[in-house]
Amino acid sequence: MSTAPQSPLGEFEVVVLLAVLHLTERDELAYGSPVRQEIERRGGRPVARGAVYITLDRLAEKGLLDSRLSSGSAERKLRPRRLFRVTPAGLRALRHAMGLFARMQRGLEPVLGDL
Amino acid sequence: MPSWVWRVVERHLRRRLPAGAAGPALGDLAEDYEGQRRSLGRLRSALWLLREARSLSQSYEPDRSSSFRLECLWRESRLAVRSLTRARWHSAAIVALLAVAIGANVAMFSLVNAVMLRELPVQRPAELVAVKRMSRDVSQGVSFPLYEALRERWQSMSGLIAVGDVSPAFSLDAASSAGVENVFGTMVSGNYFRVLGVNVAVGRALTEDDDRFEDPRPVIVISHTLWQTRFGGAPEVVGRSVWLAGSRFTIVGITPAAFRNLGGDRGIGGDYWVPLNMQPIVGRGGDRRRNAGASMLRVMGRLRDGVSMRQAQAEAAVLTGQLSTTVLMASTTIHVFDGSRGLGDATARRYWPALRLLSVTVALILLMACANIASLLLARATNRQREVAVRQALGCGRARLLLQFMLENSWLAAAGGALGLLVAIGGARALVTMAAPPGAAGIDLSLDRNVLLFTLASCVVTTLLFGLVPALQSSRGQLESALRAGSRSATSRSRQILNRLLVAVQVALAVVLVAACVQFSRSLHNLFAADLGFDRRDLIMVSIDGRTVGFQQPAQFVGLAHELIDRLSSLPGVKSTTLAATGFFGGARRGTSEFTIDAQPATPGRPSLLYSEVSHGYLQALDVPVVAGRSFAPDDRAGSVPVAVVNEAFARTYSAGQSVIGRRLGMYGDREFAIVGVVRDAKLNDLRETTEPLAFILIDQSPNRFNHIFVKTDGRQQAAVLAAIRPMIQQVSPTLRIDSVETLEDALERTLGQDVFAARLSGLFGGIAIALVCFGVYGVISYLVVTRTREIGVRLAIGARPQDVLRQVISEALLVVSPGLVVGLVAALALERFIASLLFGASPRDPVTFGAVALLMLATTALAAYVPARRAAKIAPVIALRGE
Numbered sequence A: 001m002s003t004a005p006q007s008p009l010g011e012f013e014v015v016v017l018l019a020v021l022h023l024t025e026r027d028e029l030a031y032g033s034p035v036r037q038e039i040e041r042r043g044g045r046p047v048a049r050g051a052v053y054i055t056l057d058r059l060a061e062k063g064l065l066d067s068r069l070s071s072g073s074a075e076r077k078l079r080p081r082r083l084f085r086v087t088p089a090g091l092r093a094l095r096h097a098m099g100l101f102a103r104m105q106r107g108l109e110p111v112l113g114d115l
Numbered sequence B: 001m002p003s004w005v006w007r008v009v010e011r012h013l014r015r016r017l018p019a020g021a022a023g024p025a026l027g028d029l030a031e032d033y034e035g036q037r038r039s040l041g042r043l044r045s046a047l048w049l050l051r052e053a054r055s056l057s058q059s060y061e062p063d064r065s066s067s068f069r070l071e072c073l074w075r076e077s078r079l080a081v082r083s084l085t086r087a088r089w090h091s092a093a094i095v096a097l098l099a100v101a102i103g104a105n106v107a108m109f110s111l112v113n114a115v116m117l118r119e120l121p122v123q124r125p126a127e128l129v130a131v132k133r134m135s136r137d138v139s140q141g142v143s144f145p146l147y148e149a150l151r152e153r154w155q156s157m158s159g160l161i162a163v164g165d166v167s168p169a170f171s172l173d174a175a176s177s178a179g180v181e182n183v184f185g186t187m188v189s190g191n192y193f194r195v196l197g198v199n200v201a202v203g204r205a206l207t208e209d210d211d212r213f214e215d216p217r218p219v220i221v222i223s224h225t226l227w228q229t230r231f232g233g234a235p236e237v238v239g240r241s242v243w244l245a246g247s248r249f250t251i252v253g254i255t256p257a258a259f260r261n262l263g264g265d266r267g268i269g270g271d272y273w274v275p276l277n278m279q280p281i282v283g284r285g286g287d288r289r290r291n292a293g294a295s296m297l298r299v300m301g302r303l304r305d306g307v308s309m310r311q312a313q314a315e316a317a318v319l320t321g322q323l324s325t326t327v328l329m330a331s332t333t334i335h336v337f338d339g340s341r342g343l344g345d346a347t348a349r350r351y352w353p354a355l356r357l358l359s360v361t362v363a364l365i366l367l368m369a370c371a372n373i374a375s376l377l378l379a380r381a382t383n384r385q386r387e388v389a390v391r392q393a394l395g396c397g398r399a400r401l402l403l404q405f406m407l408e409n410s411w412l413a414a415a416g417g418a419l420g421l422l423v424a425i426g427g428a429r430a431l432v433t434m435a436a437p438p439g440a441a442g443i444d445l446s447l448d449r450n451v452l453l454f455t456l457a458s459c460v461v462t463t464l465l466f467g468l469v470p471a472l473q474s475s476r477g478q479l480e481s482a483l484r485a486g487s488r489s490a491t492s493r494s495r496q497i498l499n500r501l502l503v504a505v506q507v508a509l510a511v512v513l514v515a516a517c518v519q520f521s522r523s524l525h526n527l528f529a530a531d532l533g534f535d536r537r538d539l540i541m542v543s544i545d546g547r548t549v550g551f552q553q554p555a556q557f558v559g560l561a562h563e564l565i566d567r568l569s570s571l572p573g574v575k576s577t578t579l580a581a582t583g584f585f586g587g588a589r590r591g592t593s594e595f596t597i598d599a600q601p602a603t604p605g606r607p608s609l610l611y612s613e614v615s616h617g618y619l620q621a622l623d624v625p626v627v628a629g630r631s632f633a634p635d636d637r638a639g640s641v642p643v644a645v646v647n648e649a650f651a652r653t654y655s656a657g658q659s660v661i662g663r664r665l666g667m668y669g670d671r672e673f674a675i676v677g678v679v680r681d682a683k684l685n686d687l688r689e690t691t692e693p694l695a696f697i698l699i700d701q702s703p704n705r706f707n708h709i710f711v712k713t714d715g716r717q718q719a720a721v722l723a724a725i726r727p728m729i730q731q732v733s734p735t736l737r738i739d740s741v742e743t744l745e746d747a748l749e750r751t752l753g754q755d756v757f758a759a760r761l762s763g764l765f766g767g768i769a770i771a772l773v774c775f776g777v778y779g780v781i782s783y784l785v786v787t788r789t790r791e792i793g794v795r796l797a798i799g800a801r802p803q804d805v806l807r808q809v810i811s812e813a814l815l816v817v818s819p820g821l822v823v824g825l826v827a828a829l830a831l832e833r834f835i836a837s838l839l840f841g842a843s844p845r846d847p848v849t850f851g852a853v854a855l856l857m858l859a860t861t862a863l864a865a866y867v868p869a870r871r872a873a874k875i876a877p878v879i880a881l882r883g884e
Helices: A011-025 A032-043 A049-062 A088-105 B003-016 B019-040 B042-060 B070-086 B088-117 B144-153 B192-196 B224-231 B276-282 B309-323 B346-393 B398-435 B449-474 B479-483 B490-529 B554-569 B648-654 B718-732 B744-751 B753-787 B789-797 B802-836 B847-873 B877-882
Strands: A065-070 A081-086 B128-135 B138-140 B157-166 B185-188 B219-222 B241-244 B247-254 B272-275 B298-303 B333-338 B539-545 B574-580 B609-614 B626-629 B643-647 B664-667 B671-679 B694-698 B708-713 B737-743
Touching (some): A011 A032, A011 A081, A032 A049, A032 B019, A049 A065, A049 A081, A049 B019, A049 B042, A081 A088, A081 B019, B003 B042, B003 B346, B088 B346, B088 B398, B088 B449, B088 B753, B144 B309, B157 B192, B157 B276, B219 B224, B241 B276, B298 B309, B346 B398, B346 B449, B449 B490, B490 B753, B539 B718, B539 B744, B554 B574, B554 B718, B643 B648, B664 B694, B718 B737, B737 B744
Parallel strands (some): B609 B694, B643 B671
Antiparallel strands (some): B128 B138, B128 B333, B157 B185, B574 B609, B574 B708
8 A cells, every 4th residue: 555645636636637647658749628528528518628627737736647748830820739648656546536436335236336 | 812811821820730730730721721712612611711720729728728828918919910010000190190289288288297296396385385465366475573472473384484576686796787688586585495495506505604684695596407508517606796786695595406486476487595584675665674564475384293284273363363453454364375486476377268278178188189089990991891700700809809909909009109208309399489478487387206107197098089989890800791891780870870970079069179279369369359459559668777777866866767769769760769667468557546536535445557668759659548637848947837747547547537638646755746648548568458557657756766667669660779779778878778679560469468368379279180081081980981872872873973072072971970069069168167267258159150160160170071082972982883
């Protein structure tokens, strides 16, 4: 079991970290729009754009994500892209959070059903 | 795609998002927006964009409840400046309008402030009271005996001072021929400086010891200005001497620079102060210090601690009763008035009517400018309508938009006010120069707290006046209609109505201003064209001071007179030369109440008799027509029967039913003159005066000092003659002081100072008003044409001719201004009584004036509407239909 990070992750933070992980695992570019699309696709409901961006910012600030800017294209009106990657610390935090969930639900399968 | 929506979104997000976050977020948004546009279409994708942007900006907005903190105000204020600089020309036009309007108001106020409001630069001015002798409502001077009686008895006063204007010949050395011109002094009681609490800057002040009745000291305190201009500011000037009317006075002190006179008849400046008991030397008419009828002083008192004006007035009533049998003339009373601003007469009284009127005028100009600026802002509001709608969709509250607009307006007003202050500093000086009466130059126009506060207040008031309605209008955005290009919403209609209203207001105000302007010009024209009763053309009036030549015998003056006449007549271009004891328009006057007709003393209550000793040829040179009898003849000389010629006013007043010709006029104590002729009345001092009885006596038959020489030229060489007169007189008599050499036209213009002042300024303001109307009409009609581009295009497409469109637009403009015109004319008629007293020979309800003003306004409107109307007539139907 890993040591607990300073502050526990919020639910939406976990979701965003998982979305970034999905994208990078598939070797896709992980920046604002695809992250949001990933969440919406898997979650099946719209997510506010502002919430995604501010969460990405916050996670980067905590050192759970790191980011670099890539040059923009004409389609983007020459704006840069901010590409995200989950850091080892991010991975640890994610494991901790997911582990907590797993441990907490153990024994409640009859109530919660099959997730 | 409506790229402007994207621009607004971009600007908005750049403001709201942290620096690093904005770029990538905007990039993502642009990318997604492209996709949305393909699937959703223009309008819905735009709405989508706004929703997304709003979500972003709200997430990053730290705390919405604290959005009105100071920091936020600062940020909004910076945004306001940026937005103003984006609309560079628009802002510049508004600032310029404000600068002119606020500048005119501040200039006017600083004049009013200097003349009416500023307190005397003395200790505790609030304690000072002006003491006046009132005969009914007219304030009159105080005599020496009355002053002394009041000073001894009046318990409410801690001190009572007396002043009298003097202007004896002033020279810097004993036998100076030149003298110094235009130096005016005051004789003051010995307690003057002590009671006022004024310390001199150099030397010492006058004291009670200097001002003893017997043997007063010939000492003088000079003003800072005189010290600087005549003595070069040298400190060793104390102890030096100057000569007043030929007597030596020792300079003992110099007043501080800020000290002024108490407001005398010659304006506000005082050049020097001498002891009151020097009156026999520096004053007129010999020693009049024991004469209770010689009311040459003005009195000011300082109230004792804790004594109110009311108590002082109550005591004055008691004193009036006690003194009315002795030194106070019957039917006059003593009154006290607020003296903190000086004796509050001459200058203030003379200029107040014009100042009051012009203050109202500039306030109207400011109102017009506000209406104009409001129009400009409304026009801008239309351009910003879409931006505003989008910003509201992005989550910007109306209060916040309103704040931003009012901040923009405040910046505009601040810039306009600052520039206006500069305009005012130059403007106030220019106003005084335009007026140019003697003494006005002494008006202290320096900026003070009052002026700065006034400027600030003008800025605040104007911001609210011109800004509030457009800001309220602007902050009302309507998203759907804004996004549909080219559509005109209800907002734009109400804006048009507002615009028309603003133009109507401007026209109404302009009509009032222009009507006043036309009336003043006509009045001035009437004044200059007025019949003076003599021919003033090509006439030069020389004013001299005969006292400076030092003759003992009156007959010596006759010799000098003849020599002067001979020498001046020899100048090329001179038709004739003549001289007289009295002049015109501020010249000398001579009058007596001790005269007889056929040995009967004149009935008391009759006006005193003006008289003038003149040389032969005087009446001919001035072309005064003889109404009855004859003029002076060459046979009337020193030894022959003394004769007099009188004016019509004399004949009317003293004829008692019979002709005055042949009757005997007794004057100078025991001499009698046969009246041989009656001449037409002539205006002597003021065009508005009613002519007083006047008698002309020949100087040969009654030798006396003369004060004026009249030189009639042939008109062509007037300038040369003007230049030659002074040297010529100095050749004849080096000690004769020459006060002025001027044409009668100039002298007349000088006395018409207030009229010229009012006419020129109202002309200036009328011009500004017309320019503002042009500007306003142009703006509204341009706007109207833009909003009707489609309609006009369609009409042209179905066969309307361009001149039809031209006519339609111009008549629309006339329709817009006509309610304003009507209201303006009615207002002008209602207001005419305020200016009636300032007009001469012009009926204020003159239909010609009002007709002319109405025509002028309509012509101005048509002219201003012509440019946009032509633009409308040239609209190409295809372009109009294609929309924006």
